[in-house]
Amino acid sequence: MKPYTNHTSTAALMERSNVDTDQIIPKQFLKKVERSGFGVHLFHDWRFNADGSDNADFELNKDAFKDARILVAGDNFGCGSSREHAPWAIEDYGFNTIISTSYADIFYNNCFKNGILPIVVTRQELDQLMQEIRDNEGVKFSIDLSAKTITTAAGTVVKFDIDEFRKQNLLSGLDDIGMTLKHVDKIDSFEARQQQTHPWLWK
Amino acid sequence: MNKTMYEKIWDDHLVHESEGQAPILYIDRHLLHEVTSPQAFEGLRNANRPVRRTAANLATLDHCVPTTDRDQPIKDPIARIQVETMMKNCSDNGMRLYDMDSPNNGIIHIVVPEHGFVHPGMTVVCGDSHTATHGAFGALAFGIGTSEVEHVLSSQTLRQKKSKTMRVNVEGELSEFCTAKDIALSIIGHIGTAGGTGYVIEYTGDAIKKLSMEGRMTLCNLAIESGARAGLVAPDEKTFEFLKGREFAPQGDDWDKAVAYWKSIVTDEGAEYDTEVTMHADDIAPQVTWGTSPEQVIGVDKKVPDPKQFSDEDKQKSCASALNYMGLQANTDITDIAIDYVFIGSCTNGRIEDLRAAAKVAAGTTVADGVTAIVVPGSYRVKKQAEEEGLNQIFLDAGWQWREPGCSMCLAMNGDELKPGERCASTSNRNFEGRQGKGGRTHLVSPAMAAAAAAAGKFVDIRKL
Numbered sequence: 001m002k003p004y005t006n007h008t009s010t011a012a013l014m015e016r017s018n019v020d021t022d023q024i025i026p027k028q029f030l031k032k033v034e035r036s037g038f039g040v041h042l043f044h045d046w047r048f049n050a051d052g053s054d055n056a057d058f059e060l061n062k063d064a065f066k067d068a069r070i071l072v073a074g075d076n077f078g079c080g081s082s083r084e085h086a087p088w089a090i091e092d093y094g095f096n097t098i099i100s101t102s103y104a105d106i107f108y109n110n111c112f113k114n115g116i117l118p119i120v121v122t123r124q125e126l127d128q129l130m131q132e133i134r135d136n137e138g139v140k141f142s143i144d145l146s147a148k149t150i151t152t153a154a155g156t157v158v159k160f161d162i163d164e165f166r167k168q169n170l171l172s173g174l175d176d177i178g179m180t181l182k183h184v185d186k187i188d189s190f191e192a193r194q195q196q197t198h199p200w201l202w203k
Numbered sequence: 204m205n206k207t208m209y210e211k212i213w214d215d216h217l218v219h220e221s222e223g224q225a226p227i228l229y230i231d232r233h234l235l236h237e238v239t240s241p242q243a244f245e246g247l248r249n250a251n252r253p254v255r256r257t258a259a260n261l262a263t264l265d266h267c268v269p270t271t272d273r274d275q276p277i278k279d280p281i282a283r284i285q286v287e288t289m290m291k292n293c294s295d296n297g298m299r300l301y302d303m304d305s306p307n308n309g310i311i312h313i314v315v316p317e318h319g320f321v322h323p324g325m326t327v328v329c330g331d332s333h334t335a336t337h338g339a340f341g342a343l344a345f346g347i348g349t350s351e352v353e354h355v356l357s358s359q360t361l362r363q364k365k366s367k368t369m370r371v372n373v374e375g376e377l378s379e380f381c382t383a384k385d386i387a388l389s390i391i392g393h394i395g396t397a398g399g400t401g402y403v404i405e406y407t408g409d410a411i412k413k414l415s416m417e418g419r420m421t422l423c424n425l426a427i428e429s430g431a432r433a434g435l436v437a438p439d440e441k442t443f444e445f446l447k448g449r450e451f452a453p454q455g456d457d458w459d460k461a462v463a464y465w466k467s468i469v470t471d472e473g474a475e476y477d478t479e480v481t482m483h484a485d486d487i488a489p490q491v492t493w494g495t496s497p498e499q500v501i502g503v504d505k506k507v508p509d510p511k512q513f514s515d516e517d518k519q520k521s522c523a524s525a526l527n528y529m530g531l532q533a534n535t536d537i538t539d540i541a542i543d544y545v546f547i548g549s550c551t552n553g554r555i556e557d558l559r560a561a562a563k564v565a566a567g568t569t570v571a572d573g574v575t576a577i578v579v580p581g582s583y584r585v586k587k588q589a590e591e592e593g594l595n596q597i598f599l600d601a602g603w604q605w606r607e608p609g610c611s612m613c614l615a616m617n618g619d620e621l622k623p624g625e626r627c628a629s630t631s632n633r634n635f636e637g638r639q640g641k642g643g644r645t646h647l648v649s650p651a652m653a654a655a656a657a658a659a660g661k662f663v664d665i666r667k668l
């Protein structure tokens with residue numbers, strides 16, 4: 001996983017709530033056995049017309065949002081299926097930051113495994129950020145993960161909160177599994193203990 | 204200190220906690236299917252890491268498998284590769300797989316309880332959000348992403364943040380026409396699809412205790428649709444009775460030890476939850492979703508809402524866009540909505556009890572003109588049982604199709620799908636845009652409601668039949 005670095009990028013606006021992972025990456029693309037190449041299918045059913053051409057009405061197809069790395073969206077983003085193909089598609093498309101008031105639990109976890117920072121802001125803050133994009137499509141926001149701030153081109157500063165360990169993992173880009181396996185002695189002793197106390201779980 | 208069931212299971216599985224890191228939780232059982240696991244196995248291979256505890260895993264093929272012509276090779280070449288990849292990954296790692304030819308095959312969340320693979324007090328995960336189903340047994344069961352699948356395969360643990368606890372207490376008596384599905388949908392309607400985010404829900408109260416194990420599975424299955432990490436029901440005599448004698452249930456002397464432990468994990472008297480919600484089963488009517496999110500649900504005797512009814516601007520927008528997608532007018536009676544398709548199946552309602560309930564309504568009826576109705580049993584065991592009881596014949600006589608098991612139209616990945624604009628009464632769990640096929644319109648209902656809709660060609664209030 002690539003470490004997350006501070007950046008200033010275009011913020012794309014998606015004024016929809018309950019965006020589900022079925023929309024983020026529709027099921028017809030879940031049959032691949034690889035981890036890469038999902039970006040071209042991101043939001044497929046919204047993004048493309050039946051003939052495969054770009055749907056001009058879909059927000060992310062706007063020229064102003066073409067190079068966006070920040071996605072600003074409505075409540076409860078990423079609900080539904082647990083598919084990690086959703087963050088894979090988001091990351092592969094080019095986003096590394098999402099801003100919303102809330103996320104579905106599994107999706108939120110999945111983001112951190114893929115170098116994506118899902119920022120939680122209040123409804124008021126979201127309204128403000130959305131308004132700044134509406135007023136000036138293509139506007140850039142600066143994300144500083146160490147300082148936990150979003151700074152807009154207009155000078156608005158929004159502070160956000162994130163678990164310290166999640167922040168550190170994003171900043172370092174460290175492999176979760178490797179970190180856990182450093183504690184393999186503790187897993188061994190847990191298992192040895194459980195075999196004594198709950199033998200039926202081991203037959 | 205008085206503890207909730209969630210806290211007890213958590214404490215019994217805590218491997219390690221250190222400052223500045225997420226706690227490491229031991230995982231007793233890991234379930235796999237073909238869609239969310241291939242990249243995890245690839246990760247293991249790339250890092251040269253073995254599977255830590257093969258016996259703790261159980262795998263099946265369900266999402267991509269055809270529900271007709273099972274003796275033929277899968278037509279879709281990409282789906283075939285996914286299935287073959289799963290078979291290879293399981294055989295390379297010596298893992299138990301109920302493949303398409305196995306009499307044990309079926310949807311993972313149906314097959315696992317059938318085999319008694321999950322017990323009360325366990326931690327259970329799967330790369331699938333409906334893992335919550337197994338909370339019906341008093342197991343802490345939740346869905347994970349593929350990176351976490353890899354984490355579990357290699358370490359038999361997960362890094363987890365502790366959830367908050369919510370108690371949803373359902374008092375009173377459910378009408379004979381209502382089911383666990385109606386309870387679950389009305390809870391989601393009440394607290395919203397994000398209402399449970401950050402929580403593990405424990406369902407309590409008389410109406411829950413009275414549910415069968417199948418009903419509890421339906422209820423917990425839908426916990427995820429309220430945003431909760433997991434749902435739990437306290438294990439009781441029904442739970443023990445269900446498990447006893449099943450293949451992976453404790454045997455011999457172990458049985459009594461296990462039951463004693465299972466009894467010890469229920470929530471202590473006086474333990475506190477972070478949030479409590481109370482509902483009354485008597486108030487629950489058969490539910491029908493009208494929109495594109497499971498929270499957009501209403502009693503069958505009501506009308507499709509008008510966006511203006513919502514005070515929240517966001518909800519107004521969602522309502523308007525859902526009505527647009529669903530091709531519905533505000534204020535239409537739910538019982539005036541005509542359907543084209545009926546799907547009975549999925550890990551929500553693909554168990555024997557569901558098929559019995561639907562067959563009872565379907566018996567002696569005929570599927571309405573222009574309506575296609577299919578039954579997809581949740582597993583081969585369910586299918587066999589239903590055939591022994593003659594349920595298949597009831598459906599066939601009424602003009603239904605009787606299929607082979609799998610996820611089928613729950614997510615429409617295997618070729619069973621709606622055409623654009625088609626409207627379906629479905630016993631599954633998600634009415635998202637395109638879930639059952641691009642442009643398809645899904646209304647979630649109970650099996651009996653689905654069967655009644657098939658005969659009438661529109662929704663019917665089964666209380667008035």
Ligand code: SF4
Nearest residue numbers: 333549550610613614
């Ligand atoms: S039946 Fe539906 S919800 Fe259940 S596992 Fe299959 S696709 Fe997922």
